[in-house]
Amino acid sequence: MSVITRFSPSPTGLLHIGGARTALFNWLFAQHHGGKYLLRIEDTDRKRSTQEAIDAIIDGLNWLGLEADQPPVFQSQNLQRHSEVANNLLNAGKAYYCYCSPEELTVMREKARAAGSTRLYDGTWRDRDTADAPNDIKPVVRFKAPLDDETVIQDLVQGSVTVANSQLDDMILLRADGSPTYMLSVVVDDHDMGITHAIRGDDHLTNAFRQSQLFQAIGWTPPEYAHIPLIHGPDGTKLSKRHGALGIQAYQEMGYLPEALLNYLMRLGWSHGDDEIISLEQAIKWFEIQDVGRGAARIDFDKLSSVNSHYIREASDQTLANLIQEPIAERIQKPFDTEMSQRLVMAMPGLKSRAKTIPELIETSLFYFYLRPLEINEKATKSLDNEARNRLGRLSELLSELSPWSEEAINEAVHKFAENEDIKLGKIAQPFRAALTGTTVSPGIFEVAMVLGQEETISRLKDVMTN
């Protein structure tokens, strides 16, 4: 039997980092087994589901490259089928009508809780004659859950998990308005979609018991379950808006590369020995659900950044240039022309090894495109005393005659210059950097000069001399 997995978010909010990881694990598992990975939008709560959320989820998934193998399934379109299954259960005597009013249930719940019970519904209508039914109450349909024995889930991650059936009450299958509940819909859709493995968050573990019972009652085989631990915030508490319960596009905006986020996410809970940098191809080969840990993991932005900087360094100069060209143009208020594009690509090797995020990459590349005269920051100004300016003057004369204009040639020329002036290289390199970049921190200054070109370099030198 071929593997089919699914990621089934409810479109009531953004695709957060935990959801992204769940999707990733489902995707990896399916890929590893040569199966299929499907997307099911659980939009049966029509009040809370929004089109924006649906778009955000699908966009986020696409950005990460976790495309489903089939068009998404919208749960709301299977409602009829779901109630049909409930009605069959009703006919078979495995479900029943319950006429309790919401008020009655509230009282019942409070009583049960006070008594320390997990069975919040006491089964009032389980065996009661429907002839007793009040006329003013529309009934819900409840599942006649087994009272004795226990339900056991062989979870692929958590191992064998057992609960006494006496702990579980009769869940609602169909609401008073006839609409199916989540528990029912999940079971029917998982079956109808042929889901073989349900990989989902830990928070569903207790749901698995009831779903398993339902499968049993209908006579279907439940999927294999794998409940993966949740992701916590840096302080170990539940992920909240404060931490990282941000939409995935927030991470995009913060400048994380999708491959970096994917790599980071897969290592949260899953491991393959000591490997840290793992490509998607390798992950597909290596991914075993048994290797997923059982404890919750905290999100660590430092590590994410570190992984990100690795992928930035790995990315091709052209790819990165394409990525940041627009943002740079916005910053400098000037559209890119061919020459600027070429300059950016040329500058990339020196730039990318210094950046942990894309915004950082943008920030540090700006000086290449600022119009003259450059603004020199305070620190940089300090290296431009009179002596230094005079020296830069002499250097600029030398450089204006330099040919060819290569990094190596510039390097050689400046070294020779320092030798002739009997100064340490730093004495000229730092003022040179200040003049060309306006700052004290930049890529190698010979590389900078090379990228800037002979004319621009000389001009920038002259700018600081005349000021």
Next chain:
RNA sequence: GACCCCAUCGUCUAGAGGCCUAGGACACCGGCCUUUCACGCCGGCAACACGGGUUCAAAUCCCGUUGGGGUCGCCA
């Protein structure tokens, strides 16, 4: 509160009874490299929650304690 799950350096983790005086990565601290900042390289700090068993031997198995998390809706 009841039920369920979890527990190795600050963080992510390796570890499936002897290979562990517990390994890697991030972060942190030194050093090297060097025209700055990074990168890179070298070194350092740092953990098996606690208590009982089982065993010749336990981070690894069992029980308990403590701590953390999850679930208890006519939400999903």
